[in-house]
Amino acid sequence: MEEPQKPAGDASLSRPRVLLVDDSLTLQVTLKDALVAAGFAVVVCKSGEEARRALRHGPYAVIILDVTLPDASGITLAQEIRGFAPTARVPVILLSANAGILQRINGVASGADDYIGKACGTSYVVKRARELSLVPVEEPRHNKAVPYRILLVDDSPTFVDALASRMRLAGHDIVVATSGATALDYLSVQDVDVIVLDLVMPEISGIEMCRRIKGTPAWSDIPIVVISGREDGAAALAGGSLAGVDDFIRKSQGLPAILSRLDMLLRRRPPARKAGAKRLGEGERRSLAPESRPVASEPLVSRGRKSEPPQSAVRRHMEPPGGASPPGGGVVSPLFEQVANVCGLSIFIARSSLKRAIGRAGFDEATLSGDDLVRALPEIRWALSVFLPPPEIEARMASILGLAKQAASEAALSKG
Secondary structure, three states: OOOOOOOOOOHHHHOOEEEEEOOOHHHHHHHHHHHHHOOOEEEEEOOHHHHHHHHHHOOOOEEEEEOEOOOOEHHHHHHHHHHOHHHOOOOEEEEEOOOOHHHHHHHHHOOOOEEEEHHHOHHHHHHHHHHHHOOOOOOOOOOOOOOOEEEEEOOOHHHHHHHHHHHHHOOOEEEEEOOHHHHHHHHOOOOOOEEEEOOOOOOOOHHHHHHHHHOOOOOOOOOEEEEEOOOOHHHHHHHOOOOOOOEEEEHHHOHHHHHHHHHHHHHHOOOOOOOOOOOOOHHHHHOOOHHHOOOOOOOOOOOOOOOOOHHHHHHHHHOOOOOOOOOOOOOOOHHHHHHHHHOOOOHHHHHHHHHHHHHHOOOOOOOOOHHHHHHHHHHHHHHHHOOOOHHHHHHHHHHHHHHHHHHHHHHHHHHO
């Protein structure tokens, strides 16, 4: 592990520090150089054990973890970091060569702030480190094209692979979804800069996808580009069926023309949102007190052996001399967990969607009360409308309202 050097007068001491954990020497060198050029100081580790020791020498502005380490899972390490109070508020970025959409959902739902595919190169990683750290660093002095995160929704493997490969070469982080339902699952845990989708897809059509995205306040400002092999897409756009779509491109125009149109769109209308930011603002999430962070759950990735609970591994290395332990991580409200269990979504998606809905309403999932829940109901309804049909939404909302009334009644009785 590279220990941070602290010579007198070293300008790097005033820079925001990044902990980079990856066992690839090539990535260590290239990503460290890019981060240093962007104004960060970088501490490099090549294993989970080294990372746990380095965490004792914080603070860090950002932690970047490879998902697959020689002695640990990056996801498990992220859970440890998130579940221990001294590191609970530090942004965590997961990196992986295996960046399928389900892996990304799993990684972000486990507590990481972002999950980036290594295929996009270093520029997008540096961009996200800058955004997540919320610390001003030196902007690069060149005119390279800005990399974006693009959600590509299409069930044609040949077309998707060709388009995604070319766009990754330009430095963009490409997330591929082969169905509208999977794309909506991803959007519930991570924002994107641009959505490119086909009109004809299984489960949810492109027209319905546009309606749901533009009808959800948290997503309504994401630019949408429709790419289709059908010739009636332009008519649908002109007729209003694709209201809010920024551009329509026929697949028959060929890959070079499609790439050119996408590049023009990104240059002409750069996304207004913070690129790739989770909808509950990072600054807002990190402003929570350490004790309001959720306790780390069990590891999501098993390495074929029994391991200690996620929090204890970090705590073992970070306890101050003499064995005095810093305050431990806190828990989410029991009421929050009850709502997550009755809302009709998978538990990872339920927790992520509810956290953002409750955050948009101005409340904290760690201290959620019955009265808070009642006031957050409109935002929760919006969150559920992305995934559930109207009749089921009403049934789920009735159950949630029942939980809110019961919690409020119990709170009133305890005060009386």
